[in-house]
Amino acid sequence: MSRRTGSSLPRDAGKDRAAGGVPPGDAMEPDTTSLARAFDPARGRRAALGLVALAVAACSPAAPTPVSNLLEGAIELAQRDSTEARAPAAGGYRELVQSGGLVQGVDFAPGERGLVYETWVKRGERMERDALELSSIAPIEAVAACAPWELYVALREEDGTVVVQRWLVRPPARSEGASAAERAREANDAAATVVRSTLARTGDLAGVRVLACDPEGRYLLALDRAGERVLQFSTLRGAQGYASFEAERLPALRTACGLFRGRHVQHGTVWAFEASSEHGVERALFVDRDEDGAFDEVSNLDASAWAASEYAGAAWSEHRFVPAR
Numbered sequence: 001m002s003r004r005t006g007s008s009l010p011r012d013a014g015k016d017r018a019a020g021g022v023p024p025g026d027a028m029e030p031d032t033t034s035l036a037r038a039f040d041p042a043r044g045r046r047a048a049l050g051l052v053a054l055a056v057a058a059c060s061p062a063a064p065t066p067v068s069n070l071l072e073g074a075i076e077l078a079q080r081d082s083t084e085a086r087a088p089a090a091g092g093y094r095e096l097v098q099s100g101g102l103v104q105g106v107d108f109a110p111g112e113r114g115l116v117y118e119t120w121v122k123r124g125e126r127m128e129r130d131a132l133e134l135s136s137i138a139p140i141e142a143v144a145a146c147a148p149w150e151l152y153v154a155l156r157e158e159d160g161t162v163v164v165q166r167w168l169v170r171p172p173a174r175s176e177g178a179s180a181a182e183r184a185r186e187a188n189d190a191a192a193t194v195v196r197s198t199l200a201r202t203g204d205l206a207g208v209r210v211l212a213c214d215p216e217g218r219y220l221l222a223l224d225r226a227g228e229r230v231l232q233f234s235t236l237r238g239a240q241g242y243a244s245f246e247a248e249r250l251p252a253l254r255t256a257c258g259l260f261r262g263r264h265v266q267h268g269t270v271w272a273f274e275a276s277s278e279h280g281v282e283r284a285l286f287v288d289r290d291e292d293g294a295f296d297e298v299s300n301l302d303a304s305a306w307a308a309s310e311y312a313g314a315a316w317s318e319h320r321f322v323p324a325r
Helices: 041-057 069-081 180-189 251-255 303-307
Strands: 031-034 093-099 102-107 114-123 126-135 140-147 150-156 162-170 191-202 208-213 219-224 229-234 242-246 258-264 268-277 280-288 297-301 316-323
Touching: 093 140, 114 140, 126 162, 126 191, 150 208, 162 219, 191 229, 208 258, 251 268, 251 280, 280 303
Parallel strands: 140 208
Antiparallel strands: 031 191, 093 102, 102 114, 114 126, 140 150, 150 162, 162 191, 208 219, 219 229, 229 242, 258 268, 258 316, 268 280, 280 297
């Protein structure tokens, strides 16, 4: 397959290159998935260990995201209630969404046909965990989210095609004021509804190492498992194709160990795929200055160029780091 280089900056995310992209498919039929136990201490401990592994995996992030107070409370509860320590799965635990008193994350092993979608909520003085076991039609490569009860999932079919889907999750009804035992019984009998729709199919990725969602929900960024390119998929209805940014122009992609996203107080949204070496941290930089969903600047900065840039030591109104798998 020939490699095509995205040499121009896209002004309409998702329409920069139609070749290789497939128009979004219609939503699939809803299916139901069993609700896991309301709280599983062993898996809770696994979640805590996964977060430790996640922190270790971050290679000198520009500004690592602190774990929320809510999630810290949940981890403490899991550690206190668990007597068995288990290593995290290859996918580990990833915090995806914080919204009010709710924290959501996923636990999965890449290559498996399913994941555990975890929701931590504060009930009284306790942090409690609900878990949905969701299945997929193909092995999972990566997962991202930017809103509660909505997931973006990258799958890899047997022929190597990467399929990007949106999963809308409708959780089962819960009885208000129910005890933990009553919620556990409800969990065994309840079902969640998941509506899956396909956003894109591509042969231009050899798998997905990082999948990240624009905070406004307009697009996804997917880093090729081989590090040869980043694809930008539009999530907007009716969008076709995708933009491609090649490692020939952005060599930091080839060894990137994670993705930093920050909102600069003056220069808009900044994404940086970070690669650590003996010479410091090199970054493949994507900047959306006017925050319209299209990149105004795409460049590759070594450690010295970053130090001399307007972003080094900058003030970020918000920031996040997603480690690569």
